[in-house]
Amino acid sequence: MEYIGATGVPVRFDALPIEEGIDFHFILGFAIDADPLGKPQNGTFSPYWASTLTPKSVATRAIKAKHPNVKVMAGLSGCSIGKKALNWYIPADTQHWISNAYSSLRSMVETYHLDGIDIDNKRFGRHNDSFAYCIGELLSLFKNQSIIFFASIALFYSIVIPYIKLYKDSGDVIDYVNHQLYTHRVRTPGGYFEAFKLRTAQFDKSKVLP
Numbered sequence: 001m002e003y004i005g006a007t008g009v010p011v012r013f014d015a016l017p018i019e020e021g022i023d024f025h026f027i028l029g030f031a032i033d034a035d036p037l038g039k040p041q042n043g044t045f046s047p048y049w050a051s052t053l054t055p056k057s058v059a060t061r062a063i064k065a066k067h068p069n070v071k072v073m074a075g076l077s078g079c080s081i082g083k084k085a086l087n088w089y090i091p092a093d094t095q096h097w098i099s100n101a102y103s104s105l106r107s108m109v110e111t112y113h114l115d116g117i118d119i120d121n122k123r124f125g126r127h128n129d130s131f132a133y134c135i136g137e138l139l140s141l142f143k144n145q146s147i148i149f150f151a152s153i154a155l156f157y158s159i160v161i162p163y164i165k166l167y168k169d170s171g172d173v174i175d176y177v178n179h180q181l182y183t184h185r186v187r188t189p190g191g192y193f194e195a196f197k198l199r200t201a202q203f204d205k206s207k208v209l210p
């Protein structure tokens with residue numbers, strides 16, 4: 001899995017070497033529930049990845065046609081928009097948030113020919129329970145209706161708690177756990193191995209991608 005399009009550089013899919021026979025997921029960075037100034041939109045997501053990553057460049061005649069092993073997903077949220085940090089917030093009305101997220105992301109999935117969604121929220125406050133509920137419902141709706149075929153979650157050591165809750169409640173609709181070991185500042189191979197063992201005990205080991 002490789003994130004693409006988040007830094008503002010006008011990148012293209014074919015900038016990356018794709019090896020045939022190995023599943024390769026591009027994750028577009030990012031679809032964000034905020035306006036360009038970072039103001040939350042009650043669950044209405046907009047695409048903020050580099051404009052060079054057009055719907056056409058994803059579609060049948062482009063990257064996915066060239067490489068049948070390529071899938072394209074949208075990453076949700078990320079860390080910040082411009083200089084504004086993106087926090088999980090308590091939706092004023094959870095059903096309204098879920099329904100806005102469902103309709104805005106469904107149309108993005110159709111426009112960009114997406115195969116999946118990666119959950120990439122990075123900042124949480126104390127009231128983080130609504131995260132597991134809202135995201136779990138959203139992924140279940142998409143998976144149940146075969147609107148997406150892959151769902152992953154992306155986490156690191158200091159935000160593992162809300163992701164464990166999400167996984168406990170909705171792990172059956174989550175295919176991969178992107179564990180971002182590079183944030184650990186571990187200095188030795190043994191240290192990485194310990195961190196890996198801990199995460200594979202908390203999440204299914206067959207789903208953890210270090």
Ligand SMILES: *[C@@H]1O[C@H](CO)[C@@H](O)[C@H](O)[C@H]1NC(C)=O
Pocket residue numbers: 040041042092
């Ligand atoms: C979000 O919902 C709240 C409560 O319904 C409303 O007051 C607010 O204006 C909405 N915000 C946006 C950006 O639509």
Ligand SMILES: *[C@@H]1O[C@H](CO)[C@@H](O)[C@H](O)[C@H]1NC(C)=O
Pocket residue numbers: 124125126127128129158159160161162
């Ligand atoms: C989630 O909330 C609980 C209590 O409300 C808090 O103890 C925990 O640290 C929070 N998790 C994160 C990652 O902020």
Ligand SMILES: *[C@@H]1O[C@H](CO)[C@@H](O)[C@H](O)[C@H]1NC(C)=O
Pocket residue numbers: 137140141144
């Ligand atoms: C998805 O389908 C499963 C199994 O049929 C069901 O238990 C679950 O409630 C459904 N979830 C949603 C959000 O529709």
